[in-house]
Amino acid sequence: MTYPFEVVIVHRVLHYIDPLNNQPDNSLQTVVGMPKALKKAGIKASLLLVESDIEEQLKAYDPATTIFFNTCEGEDDNPNWYDPITSLLERLGLTCTGARDEILQGSQDKRIMKEQLIRGGVSTPDYEICADGKLNGWAGFPALVKPANQHGSFGITRTSVVDSYADLKRQVEEVLDTWKGPALIEDFIDGAEYRAYMVGNGDQIEIMPLYATIYDSVPDHHDRLFGFDNKWKAEACEVNELLHYELPAKLSPEMQARIEQEAKAAYRAVEARDWGACDIRVRDGVPY
Helix, strand or coil: CCCCCEEEEEECCCCCCCHHHCCCCHHHHHHHHHHHHHHHCCCEEEEEECCCCHHHHHCCCCCCCEEEEECCCEECCECCCECCHHHHHHHCCCEEECCCHHHHHHCCCHHHHHHHHHHCCCCCCCEEEECCCCCCCCCCCCEEEEECCCCCCCCCCHHHEECCHHHHHHHHHHHHHHHCCCEEEEECCCCCEEEEEEEEECCEEEECCCEEEECCCCCCHHHCCCCHHHHHCHHHCHHHHHCEEECCCCCCHHHHHHHHHHHHHHHHHCCCCEEEEEEEEEECCEEC
16 A cells, blocks of 8 residues: 655654763664654655754645654753644644644643643542642652652652651652652552553544553562663663563453543543553552
8 A cells, every 4th residue: 555645753862961861762762663664554754853954844845745743852952841843843834743732841740730630530649749848748658759840750769659758758858859840749559550552532532452561479569660760771670570561451341441431531631632642550440
């Protein structure tokens, strides 16, 4: 089959200045593999690096035969921001996939995301945002503490799971000092984790087979999370050897339907567009 269009994958290269953000650039490896996969499907595809002259480069493409796939992450070497690329593409009359700039940028603020999920009626763990070190009587343990303005599991380690008020105070102070931003405190959902990949919009959202991470073989609940080391130091993370994965996830039809319902509700609540993903953990039969 031949297609009457070509796909251009826009991306940029991040140069981490902060040693805390010094990680293997797995994202670039993924981006480089995308045109290869598309070409195997018979789709003409190429990469376009976003640099200072990107607007002039974009003007060379035919809007009628080009679809832009946005994988840009980071701006001015800040990995927790996004290039304002979708607005530029749309201003030039070009077709692109993925959420709008303001939605992508808002996704880096967990306070905004939690508020949107709650407004959308999505099941999400109880939480509190702490920006000044003052804890407002949080009493639910175990709890999970993480930076509210980071992604990619930055700042999430086994010490992020806390069992007492003293541990909570220590970990909140650690987040404030290290990441120079507020801490998100959440009820820790100690259960299996399911990733739902979605494509579509409105009432036409399709969910790919659910990907499960099972923590049952991990003896210490402080290790039952997918933190920075699991993601970026996989070969050196001993806990990874204890994890069990399922693709597709082995679920009853009823639980599968509940998880997919929550995933779609979250997708709509945060105004995702075209494609996206969310993680859902299940405790006592309830998906969060």
